[in-house]
Amino acid sequence: MNRDGAGRSAAPRTSDERVPRKRAAFEEALDRLAEAPDFAKARYQTQVHRLAGELLDSDAGARALLELAPKIASAGTFHGGPWEHAARLLPRLVGYSLRGEGVYPTIEALSELRMIAIVQGKHVEQGVDAETAEQFLQEVCVENLDLMYPENSEEARVRPKIYGRAERLFALIRDHISIAGFGGTLIEEIESICAQRPIVTRRVQKLLDLANQLPEGTLSAKRLERLRFFLRASGAVTPASERAGDERRYGKALDSMDEAERGEEADRFAHSLHETGLSSPYHAVLVRRIAGSAPPLLARALGLGSFGAACLEENRELVRRVIDTAIRPGTEVGVLGLAKTLDRGLFSRPEIRAGMDRLLRVDIVPGVERRLLSLNRGETGIPARAHLIAGTVSVLGLPLGIGQGDNPTCQAARGLSLWSQHAPGLLLKILVRAVRDGVLHTGFEQHDLLIEEEDPDALDARFDLNLDPVSTILVPLLDRLYARLLLLVQGRPLDAHRWVNPAMYGGWVPVGFRSAFDPIGGAVVEHESFVRLFYATHHPRFNGGYDLLYPNPVGIIITDVHGNMLGYHAVSIQRIAEDPEGKTRIYFFNPNNEGRQRWGHGVSPTVAGKGEHPGESSLPFDQFASRLYAYHYDRYEKGDEGSVPEKIVADVSRSARESWGRSVAWQGSA
């Protein structure tokens, strides 16, 4: 693949002297398009799109297109297609189109040029003013930093024309929007992601790399300081580590430090770790060096609270073994995981100690070992067990940091998160079995279910395994268990999750179950009663004081920014409480890697600022209820349904009906 890589990475260019001729041909095609009646636009669009594509092959051509952008937009270039209404476009989708096939990248690029024209005040489009257009383009930049500052990815090598055109487009965007604003957005993006404490931090690292390349002077002093703090967090946090230059020399430097100096190092690393959620390989070196020393220093280095420090004191030997096996440069993510696991007091539970002990000892089956080693990504020398143990403490310490990656496996990710929170012993039991025996073994009613390791090729084809180590091992098995369970309950008279969820997640999932859909006809039935029961079982004002005992695995309907239904999704309600402003909110776990979403009609989950714990998303109670379609409840613990005001129920029901309800059949009271 790389044989001819160097030669091909340069985008082919239309030599600039041809541009005037091409521009003339383009303008002629544009005139014909402009004259055509609406129903005939399609006949003339193709030629405009094609010639625009050729112009995008040179810098001068791209500039010519920008000059013509107002005319391109008003002539009908976007008529009748997905780009017709500028106000309805989503910055998030731009990157997909620009990397798309056929004519889509060209039309997408023209649409961005239209936005630039709006920013310049040269073009007017309904619903998009200059400020909105600029925000749109800034978001496009943030979402597509890799197109803006292209790296030598394999994909860019294979498709030089597409990447060349995108790079030219972003150069134009950059010239016309405020980079300072963009830099700020980038830092906010980094902070927002970190606030969710994801276990896998690859995306944030990528954003940090890009922020590091921002031209000088684009960030305010305060933001620059913040960026530097985040940049240091995954590298040389302290002056001493910076001076040392690499991890080996830093280890030596630590040897020559006195207790006070080491304490200083420990505090700085701990502060950085807990402030950003990012781990540093130097921190791993420090933790290794002091693993054998007095517990108070180790507790400082891990930034433990008093509960965590006590747990450490009690389990010194286990902690030492974990550090010895798994805390090292390359698996430094385990530092945060270990700290959080100790703060949860988990090592003081006998089933966790036993589980950890097994994981530290058992032989790893080849399939699992291969997947763990693949996490090394070219770096060699980190044993499979180091990944396994670092991953295990990460999942135990950061239950809400688990993400589904690029896979449609929200059920499995939610399961791991639920177990880590409420059945960590069970999680370790499942994990040990998968690691040692390569199987997932469970029962459902009279069935004995045995799921075995898949063929590696089949697995690679089915999954994006860029996940945390535990997910890498368990998600493929859990995904198949979920599919088997769905098959087994097929044809039963209620929604499958009524049986599947307790079977999958555990007996603490309440048996009471309510779905908005009629499982036979598929229509929404008695939605108001569905909402009323949800309030009477979940809302603190109406549920008779029976607060949530365990997270509730519920089904929601994801909608786009326009409120249109996109599909079904599994999340879990973590807790229901009043936010700092006294408003009742539902705090939930979204395994979708990114808790910040825009679901239309003003429904936008937040991840910080409304009393969220790291990794939680939240919405006001009524807004969450309007996107809900299935939940569990305890039939013995509920309030009086009659006490829920009709207006609340009617408002929630209307909001549901006016968003996703438009895409499904809906019966009952209007």
Place this chain on the structure above:
Amino acid sequence: MSESKRRPGTIALLGYTIESFEAAAKLGYDFVAVVPPGYDELLAKDRIQAVPWKFDRINERSTELAETLLGMNVRLAVPLYEETVEWAGALNARFLDNPRLFNRYWALRDKAMMKRKAQMAGIRVGVFEEVDSHEQVRKFFRRINEAEGRIEGDLPLGVHMKPTTAAGSVGHRYIKTTQEIDEVPVDAFPCMVESHLDGQEFSCEVFVHGGKIAFLNINEYIHLGYSQLLPPTPKLEAYRPEIRKAIEKLIATFELKHGILHPEYFLDAEGELNFGEVAARIPGGHIFDLIQRAYGFDPFGGQILCSDPEVTEEEIASYFPDEVEGKKQHAGNLLVYPKKKRVKALAIPPELEEEPYYLKHDLFEPVTAKVEDRVGFGNHYGHIDFAGEDADRLREVLLRFEELDYYE
């Protein structure tokens, strides 16, 4: 052309062809588009009157369509592609109160019936037969080869197999061996088989109004389905009078009063014309675009005007130019099919843009890497337009660029 003149009543355009919609609007027609379901919504957005209709085999529901259209004040139906021809026949039989019209149109749809009718009128055609089994194809193949005096060991003479009612070359097979007969799937039957005709192949695009030729275009195939030009090179142009006579005979045979004909002929080495087949629809291969480029009038509008009995002879005469004197230039095109099995990207050879006869192309970046198998000549990846003063030079240019690959 202006929209000044409004015409009485409404016409129905059968099929989804934007060019025809645009032409109808320009000519001042109120029209209803009768289109496959789904397209009607698209058109409704652009405020075009549209009726959704599935144009499969004609059936008792055609009355339903006729009633709907009559309710919309429709007085005439114009077919835009092959499958809609018999529907136009059925509808016009009703609208114009002439029950024979349906059978006349149907004769233009069924290839076997069309050949027989032509043969009965004394038009030269190849030998053909309607078949419904492998055995019958084998017999036909054997008889053709016996008639030509082929014996065991000679390279057999091929025969063509085609569905009786598909457009152009869709579903066409060229059978060269008995083994290939066995490979024909059962669902290909019934169909027709015919002997192979040699010679220069060309098509005509005949605009007929009041039973007379309003305009005759001759389109010269360089390689059928790949490259063509019009008006033709001098060698074929010399036969225009004979071709005109043949066309007049064809019009009389098929009793066509209003509309267009798109027949195909072979000119053999002795200068004799052999009739291949004829359709009453807009030709494929962007031939109408070439006519517009060569003569400067809009053939899509020409088809609608000719289909309309209410249009006067004067309007027809002023719409169409003289087919020899009215020529502005020669226009040709090349339909491009990737030469590789897998294509990665578009790669236009630089010499194309240097060629003075080159006009434009509509080749796009490929969406899927795999090259589709050809069905008829419909799914080319795009085409390249050329035009110039000299027909022979244009032919030479087309041949040269046909050799090149436009994808990598």
